[in-house]
Amino acid sequence: xxxxxxxxxxxxxxxxxxxxxxxxxxxxxxxxxxxxxxxxxxxxxxxxxxxxxxxxxxxxxxxxxxxxxxxxxxxxxxxxxxxxxxxxxxxxxxxxxxxxxxxxxxxxxxxxxxxxxxxxxxxxxxxxxxxxxxxxxxxxxxxxxxxxxxxxxxxxxxxxxxxxxxxxxxxxxxxxxxxxxxxxxxxxxxxxxxxxxxxxxxxxxxxxxxxxxxxxxxxxxxxxxxxxxxxxxxxxxxxxxxxxxxxxxxxxxxxxxxxxxxxxxxxxxxxxxxxxxxxxxxxxxxxxxxxxxxxxxxxxxxxxxxxxxxxxxxxxxxxxxxxxxxxxxxxxxxxxxxxxxxxxxxxxxxxxxxxxxxxxxxxxxxxxxxxxxxxxxxxxx
Amino acid sequence: xxxxxxxxxxxxxxxxxxxxxxxxxxxxxxxxxxxxxxxxxxxxxxxxxxxxxxxxxxxxxxxxxxxxxxxxxxxxxxxxxxxxxxxxxxxxxxxxxxxxxxxxxxxxxxxxxxxxxxxxxxxxxxxxxxxxxxxxxxxxxxxxxxxxxxxxxxxxxxxxxxxxxxxxxxxxxxxxxxxxxxxxxxxxxxxxxxxxxxxxxxxxxxxxxxxxxxxxxxxxxxxxxxxxxxxxxxxxxxxxxxxxxxxxxxxxxxxxxxxxxxxxxxxxxxxxxxxxxxxxxxxxxxxxxxxxxxxxxxxxxxxxxxxxxxxxxxxxxxxxxxxxxxxxxxxxxxxxxxxxxxxxxxxxxxxxxxxxxxxxxxxxxxxxxxxxxxxxxxxxxxxxxxxxxxxxxxxxxxxxxxxxxxxxxxxxxxxxxxxxxxxxxxxxxxxxxxxxxxxxxxxxxxxxxxxxxxxxxxxxxxxxxxxxxxxxxxxxxxxxxxxxxxxxxxxxxxxxxxxxxxxxxxxxxxxxxxxxxxxxxxxxxxxxxxxxxxxxxxxxxxxxxxxxxxxxxxxxxxxxxxxxxxxxxxxxxxxxxxxxxxxxxxxxxxxxxxxxxx
Numbered sequence: 001x002x003x004x005x006x007x008x009x010x011x012x013x014x015x016x017x018x019x020x021x022x023x024x025x026x027x028x029x030x031x032x033x034x035x036x037x038x039x040x041x042x043x044x045x046x047x048x049x050x051x052x053x054x055x056x057x058x059x060x061x062x063x064x065x066x067x068x069x070x071x072x073x074x075x076x077x078x079x080x081x082x083x084x085x086x087x088x089x090x091x092x093x094x095x096x097x098x099x100x101x102x103x104x105x106x107x108x109x110x111x112x113x114x115x116x117x118x119x120x121x122x123x124x125x126x127x128x129x130x131x132x133x134x135x136x137x138x139x140x141x142x143x144x145x146x147x148x149x150x151x152x153x154x155x156x157x158x159x160x161x162x163x164x165x166x167x168x169x170x171x172x173x174x175x176x177x178x179x180x181x182x183x184x185x186x187x188x189x190x191x192x193x194x195x196x197x198x199x200x201x202x203x204x205x206x207x208x209x210x211x212x213x214x215x216x217x218x219x220x221x222x223x224x225x226x227x228x229x230x231x232x233x234x235x236x237x238x239x240x241x242x243x244x245x246x247x248x249x250x251x252x253x254x255x256x257x258x259x260x261x262x263x264x265x266x267x268x269x270x271x272x273x274x275x276x277x278x279x280x281x282x283x284x285x286x287x288x289x290x291x292x293x294x295x296x297x298x299x300x301x302x303x304x305x306x307x308x309x310x311x312x313x314x315x316x317x318x319x320x321x322x323x324x325x326x327x328x329x330x331x332x333x334x335x336x337x338x339x340x341x342x343x344x345x346x347x348x349x350x351x352x353x354x355x356x357x358x359x360x361x362x363x364x365x366x367x368x369x370x371x372x373x374x375x376x377x378x379x380x381x
Numbered sequence: 382x383x384x385x386x387x388x389x390x391x392x393x394x395x396x397x398x399x400x401x402x403x404x405x406x407x408x409x410x411x412x413x414x415x416x417x418x419x420x421x422x423x424x425x426x427x428x429x430x431x432x433x434x435x436x437x438x439x440x441x442x443x444x445x446x447x448x449x450x451x452x453x454x455x456x457x458x459x460x461x462x463x464x465x466x467x468x469x470x471x472x473x474x475x476x477x478x479x480x481x482x483x484x485x486x487x488x489x490x491x492x493x494x495x496x497x498x499x500x501x502x503x504x505x506x507x508x509x510x511x512x513x514x515x516x517x518x519x520x521x522x523x524x525x526x527x528x529x530x531x532x533x534x535x536x537x538x539x540x541x542x543x544x545x546x547x548x549x550x551x552x553x554x555x556x557x558x559x560x561x562x563x564x565x566x567x568x569x570x571x572x573x574x575x576x577x578x579x580x581x582x583x584x585x586x587x588x589x590x591x592x593x594x595x596x597x598x599x600x601x602x603x604x605x606x607x608x609x610x611x612x613x614x615x616x617x618x619x620x621x622x623x624x625x626x627x628x629x630x631x632x633x634x635x636x637x638x639x640x641x642x643x644x645x646x647x648x649x650x651x652x653x654x655x656x657x658x659x660x661x662x663x664x665x666x667x668x669x670x671x672x673x674x675x676x677x678x679x680x681x682x683x684x685x686x687x688x689x690x691x692x693x694x695x696x697x698x699x700x701x702x703x704x705x706x707x708x709x710x711x712x713x714x715x716x717x718x719x720x721x722x723x724x725x726x727x728x729x730x731x732x733x734x735x736x737x738x739x740x741x742x743x744x745x746x747x748x749x750x751x752x753x754x755x756x757x758x759x760x761x762x763x764x765x766x767x768x769x770x771x772x773x774x775x776x777x778x779x780x781x782x783x784x785x786x787x788x789x790x791x792x793x794x795x796x797x798x799x800x801x802x803x804x805x806x807x808x809x810x811x812x813x814x815x816x817x818x819x820x821x822x823x824x825x826x827x828x829x830x831x832x833x834x835x836x837x838x839x840x841x842x843x844x845x846x847x848x849x850x851x852x853x854x855x856x857x858x859x860x861x862x863x864x865x866x867x868x869x870x871x872x873x874x875x876x877x878x879x880x881x882x883x884x885x886x887x888x889x890x891x892x893x894x895x896x897x898x899x900x901x902x903x904x905x906x907x908x909x910x911x912x913x914x915x916x917x918x919x920x921x922x923x924x925x926x927x928x929x930x931x932x933x934x935x936x937x938x939x940x941x942x943x944x945x946x947x948x949x950x951x952x953x954x955x956x957x958x959x960x961x962x963x964x965x966x967x968x969x970x971x972x973x974x975x976x977x978x979x
Contacts, residue, residue, distance in 0.1 A: 010937065025938075190933040218929045239933050255936050269937035276941060301941065311944050318935055344905060363905060364931040368947055369954060 006056040006087060007272065008254040011041060011076060012265030013062040014283055017097070021133040022161075022209075024195045026267035026281040027063040033283070034068055037265075038075040043290040044264050045083045051272075052262050056087045057251035064120075066100035070108035077112045091116055091155075091250040098136040101144035106151040117148055117156040118186070123167075124178040131166045131209055132192075145182040155247060157186025162224070163217050164192045165210040172220060173227070180231060185247040189224050190239045191217060218362060225358050236320040238361050256315040258308070266296070274303045306374055313368040322347065322355030328371070337370045382634040383563045387455045387592065389472055391500070392482035393490035393849060397512040401482060401544035401553075402440075402458055408550045409442035409454075411623055439578070439590050439636060441620040444554050452558050455620075455636035457577065457592075464725030465704075466499075467672045471577040471652045473499055474668055475592030475636060478506035478561030480553065481532070483539075485511050485519035489527040491790045491849035497532050506561045509534050510553060515543040530817040566633030572596035572604070574631075574639070574655040575666050579646045581701035585616075587643040588625070590636075591655060594666060597632040603658035604641060607665045608650050612658050613641035645700040672704055674722025675783065675854065676729055676749045676833050677766040679710050679876065680736075681718035683743040683956055683967060688717045694740035695719060698732070705732060712769065714874045714960050715745060720767055723749075726833050743956055745970045747876040751829045754781040754857055768878040771864040774915060781857040783829040789840065791848045793821045798843040806831035807860075807882060826855060828882070865890050865919075868911040869897070872961040877973060887912075890920035893973050900969035903927035908963055 015034045016027040058080065065073060073094065080086065093116040094109055101119070109117070121141045123129050129137060136144075141158075148156050158179055162172050179187060192211060212220065225235050233241040234248065237256065242248040254261050260272035267281035277300035280286045289296035303311065309327070316323035328334040338354055341347045346360035346367060356364060392398040406412060442454040459465075459472040473479065479500045483493055500507050509532070511524050525536035540556055542549030578590040598604065602615045619627040620637040631637045643649055652670060656663035682691045695707055706722035723729040729749060736742045752766040756778045765771060787808070791799055796813070800823070803811065808825035816822050832852065840848045865886050867877035877897075881889045890912025897910045905927055912920035935943055957964040 193933050214929050221929070238931055238935075252936065255940065261937065263937055267938065269940070271937070271940075278938065278941075307944065307948075310947060311940060314944060314947055315935065315940070318931075346905075359928075362929045362931055363927070365943075365947075366905065366927065366930045369950055374951070 005260060006054040007052055008057040008059070008251045008259065008261035009052075009055040009080065009084065009086070010059045010061060010251070010261055010263040010265075010268055011065075011080075012263060012268040012279075013037065013060060013065040013068060014266045015062065015067050016064045017067050017099070018133075018135050022192060022194060025063065028283060031067065035072065037068065038072055038079060040287060040290060041076050041264050042079045042083070043293075044296065045080060047290075047293070047295050048262055048264075049083055052084060054085045054087065055262075056090050057254070058086060058090060058092045059251040060094045062095060064097050064100070065094050066096035066105070070105045070112075074108060074112040077114075081113075086113075093118055093249075093251060095120060096144070098141040098144035101147055103147060103151065106147060106153070110151065110153070115153075115155060117153050118188075119144060119148070119156065119158040121145075121158040121175075121179065122161045123171075124175040125167075125171045128167055128171065128175075131164065132161060142178070142182075145184075149182060155185045157184050157188065157247075157249075158182075159188045159190065161190050161192050162220055163212045165212065169220070169223070172224075176224065176227060183243070185243045186249060187228065187233065187241040188239050189228075189241070191221065221362060222358060225361070234320070235358075235361075238318045238364055253319075256319050257321075258312060258315065274308060276301050276303065309373045310368060313371060313373060314365075317347075317356050317360065317367045318364045320355055322350075322353040324353050325349065326352070328354060331371050331373055333372055341367065341370065382566070382568075382632075384450065384452045385455065385564055385634045386452060386478070386557050386561045387457065387476045387564055387634075387636055388478045388480060388557055388561055389457045389459050389476045390480045390482055391459060391469075391473075391493075391496035392512075393484070393487070393492040393496075396482050396484040396487065396490075396493075397544045398458075398482055401480070401510070401512060401542070402456060404544045404547055404550050405442060405454075405456060405553070406440055406623070408547075408554070409444060411440070411442065439621045439638075441622055441626075441636070444558070446558050447551075447555060450558075453635075454554070454557055457636060464723070464728045466495075467670065467724075468578065468651055468704075470499060470503075470668070471575065473503045473505060474666075475575055475577045476503070476505060477564055478508065478557070480508050480510050480557075481534075482510050482512050483524055483528060485513045485521055485524050486516045488520075488524050489531045489790075491788055491851040494531065494790070495788070495851045497534075507534060508553075508556050508560050509536070509539040510542050510549075511539050512542050512544055514541050514548070515546050527817060527820075531820070564634035566594050568595075568597055568633045570595035570633070571660045571663060572598055572602075572655065572657045573663065573666055574598065576606075576649055576651055576653045576655060578651060579643075579649045579703065581646050585640050587640075587646050587649050589639045589641070589643065589649055589655070590621075591639060592636050593631050593633050595633050596657075597630050598639060598655070599630040604639070604655050605658045605660075605663075606643075606649060607654040607656055607663070608669055608671075609648070609653065611643075611648065613643055615639055615641045647699055647703045649703065651703065672724060674704070674706050674724060675751060675829060676723045676725055677720060677752065678723070678729060678749040679712065679715075679718050679720045679747040679767065680733075680744045681712065681715035681747075681876070681958075683745055683958060685716040687742070691719070691742055691744065694736060694742050695721075698736060698740060702732070704728065710767070712747075712875045714872070715747075715876045715958060722766070726837075743967065745876065745958055745967050747970065748879045748973055749833050750880060751783050751833065753783075753862065753880060755779075756781070765880070768864055768880050769875050771878075771880060774863075779859050780862040782860050782862065784826050784855040784858050785829050785832065785852040786855050787823075787825045787827050787832070788851045788853075789823045789825075789848055790816070791821055791823065791844050793819055795844040795848060796821055796823065799823055799840070799848065802836075802839055802843055803827060806836060807885070827852075828858075828860065829854070830880070830882075863914045865893075866913045867893055867897070868909075868913060869901075869960050869963050869965065870908050872963075874960050874965070876970065886914050887919045890914075891922075894920050894922040896972045897965075897969050898922040898924055900972045901963065901965055904963060906962070 014027045015031050092114050094114050095118045097120055124138045126138050228241045235241055236248050263270045266279055266283050266286040269278040277297055280296045280298045286296040328338050347354045347356050390398050438458045440456050444452045444454050457472045459469045509528050528534050529536045540552045573595040574591040574593045576589055576591050579587045582588050600615050605612050617640040618631045619625050654665040682688055704724050707719045710720035711717050750766050752764055754764050755772050756762050757776045803825045808827045810826040812824040813821050861883045862880050863883050863886050865879050865881050866873050894910045894912050907926045908924040910922045911918050957966045
């Protein structure tokens with residue numbers, strides 16, 4: 001394996017104080033064995049030392065990394081720095097729940113080298129937080145953001161969720177405006193998605209929120225995009241906005257650019273050089289595997305040229321960067337499809353790339369299907 | 382010959398024919414318990430799934446009677462559907478008797494009666510068998526009453542049986558030896574054998590199933606297929622014992638197979654007579670007729686590059702299905718394809734399923750049509766079985782369409798519903814009578830076109846499964862017919878056009894538009910679906926534009942899942958046909974033919 005390009009490093013912290021009923025990421029609420037998690041990461045990281053050396057981003061996600069004592073977080077970053085090289089300018093992010101944010105914790109994060117914080121706010125309206133089953137209240141979220149700013153973190157962002165009944169246009173704009181008061185460098189605005197595997201998404205759930213019908217989803221999406229763009233944010237991915245180019249999430253952008261990343265922790269995914277692999281999504285099995293000094297894999301796949309191409313289309317059309325025209329021309333009939341998309345104003349061509357418009361973002365899952373990625377032009381690949 | 386019995390089992394659908402056949406085979410010791418698996422005779426998956434027999438099969442069963450005499454019992458299994466009634470009639474012509482199976486929980490049904498009449502026509506001994514006596518819903522007394530009242534048979538002779546549990550099987554064997562006469566025929570006379578089936582074998586060509594009426598046939602004999610006049614040299618003769626078993630000869634009274642270098646099934650004709658080549662004065666056995674398709678539909682490969690592969694599949698399919706007819710056809714919307722003729726709608730459905738499953742062909746079938754006749758100005762008559770060739774309306778003097786005589790048996794409480802259904806399908810000349818207390822026979826003359834879509838499904842629905850149905854082709858009658866065009870986004874989809882009675886054009890067009898609306902996925906633009914007669918729009922529906930389709934999150938763990946979903950959708954897209962800018966799934970073409978689940 002090549003290990004010359006710096007990769008991104010992700011750590012999945014599989015613990016939460018409570019489960020958010022709409023979330024389908026792997027996590028446990030039993031924190032009794034959380035203390036040993038740093039050791040797990042050491043054991044797993046050691047198994048990858050041969051293949052990965054240099055990283056230029058680190059992201060602690062979950063789960064809720066902030067439920068771990070700050071000392072444990074510092075241990076994890078310490079271990080990773082000991083085993084790998086993390087470049088000076090690395091983006092180092094931690095996801096936090098507003099409830100967990102304290103002055104002391106933030107100081108320790110800073111000492112551990114974190115330079116970016118992502119806060120799971122979801123809404124600034126109490127009733128909405130209840131519908132979403134969040135444990136914090138709106139005031140708590142505001143206080144957390146205040147603290148983060150006071151502690152001198154400039155690069156922080158927050159997540160908001162919209163598009164479910166109980167929410168109104170006014171309440172959504174209120175959440176957005178409240179968020180903007182803190183001048184976050186980054187904003188993620190997700191339309192609520194319910195997967196069948198979650199308590200809220202489960203078909204029989206009485207609590208199941210009702211997702212907006214299509215036209216309403218559209219109008220919320222478009223209004224959000226317009227409003228944030230007017231306020232100087234760059235709408236750089238379907239659900240993501242950055243205050244300036246330099247605040248575009250470095251780590252997350254790797255996912256959309258097919259750049260290499262190593263994921264540690266249960267259920268984490270990794271990718272490099274056309275190969276993707278993912279870990280067991282059970283802490284117990286994950287640990288058992290590590291005890292035997294085996295990589296705790298649950299699955300892997302090798303992407304052939306056709307699949308890589310499909311992913312490049314699928315991911316590319318989710319981002320402002322879009323897809324290189326050279327790639328589109330590789331596909332049989334690609335030029336023609338592109339012309340159609342241009343005519344329908346779903347994409348624009350800029351600097352040799354086809355990038356989605358706002359309407360294009362709204363149909364990002366459909367656009368790749370317009371191309372016959374199975375059929376190649378000329379020599380292909 | 383005195384120890385040979387040739388018989389068949391006939392039954393209404395689902396009355397347990399195949400299960401009984403399997404039991405007889407098992408009892409005769411042709412398979413042991415380990416080999417025995419359900420419904421040996423129904424070889425095709427489709428047959429098993431639908432619970433019907435499509436191809437005839439024959440099996441030669443040895444049986445030692447209670448009195449110690451050894452018999453050879455030839456079971457000739459017949460197709461169980463009205464579409465194949467000619468094949469059934471030839472199989473019956475090869476027998477001296479039948480087991481008439483009646484489900485103890487269902488009683489006598491339309492097909493039971495039809496089978497009885499067929500057996501009477503062939504002058505066969507009839508042994509009524511009451512099956513499924515193990516069922517809690519079994520009503521043996523009532524079934525006996527029906528056998529007496531509706532079939533006119535002696536209920537005392539009915540054998541009680543549970544094929545599923547293996548009860549009554551020996552009684553059936555005894556009754557066969559006792560009630561069914563031994564075949565007659567003269568071994569010394571010149572050969573006359575009746576072809577009642579043929580199956581294709583990739584090494585041997587056509588394996589001809591036949592009943593020898595006179596004479597004998599041996600390997601080396603030169604034979605002539607009477608109606609075709611072709612001559613072949615016999616390579617092998619034998620009997621079926623699940624597998625083929627070679628014999629030195631087949632003689633009068635016997636049932637077996639002949640392999641004679643006949644290339645395909647289509648080089649034989651069911652109902653034809655096999656004679657010796659040298660016998661120039663030979664007369665054929667009675668009853669031969671050429672079966673003619675009555676339902677027509679065009680098929681197109683979903684991917685037009687697959688045309689050659691479809692042609693090849695049809696050729697191979699045809700090797701084993703002489704009743705199928707096909708010829709090249711083309712459609713502006715769907716490209717190059719084939720116009721196929723079928724014996725009925727079931728034949729068509731079986732064809733479609735087999736082509737997909739066994740021959741791996743992704744196809745689109747157009748709305749089935751009957752064969753219409755148009756008398757044009759000047760008296761010229763043209764036949765049209767493809768709406769595309771509907772004549773210039775200005776030239777049409779009048780139109781003729783094929784009619785059938787429908788026979789429907791139902792409990793009398795459904796009479797009103799059945800009448801409404803039939804009248805709605807342009808039924809005329811109705812006739813009904815009580816066959817027993819509470820049960821009616823209803824007859825109607827109806828256009829064949831009205832029953833080929835979903836008549837039987839509808840009948841089953843409105844009678845909660847109690848109605849049974851059978852029909853005979855009658856004649857051609859004058860009707861006022863129009864061609865209904867379907868337009869998708871302004872483009873005429875010729876493959877969706879149908880010919881309909883003028884009064885039925887609007888509801889039919891509306892129905893098609895609505896079904897297409899449900900089946901065609903939303904596109905990024907609005908799609909108009911319209912029905913038109915002679916350029917005038919008579920029905921329409923609209924599919925709204927898809928304006929949002931995007932997943933909120935796509936991070937490390939979501940990418941593979943998302944890509945797989947796209948791959949699946951792309952696969953689905955491959956099964957769609959582009960009409961202008963609209964992708965029409967194969968299911969939309971099928972849905973137009975099916976009934977609504979109301």
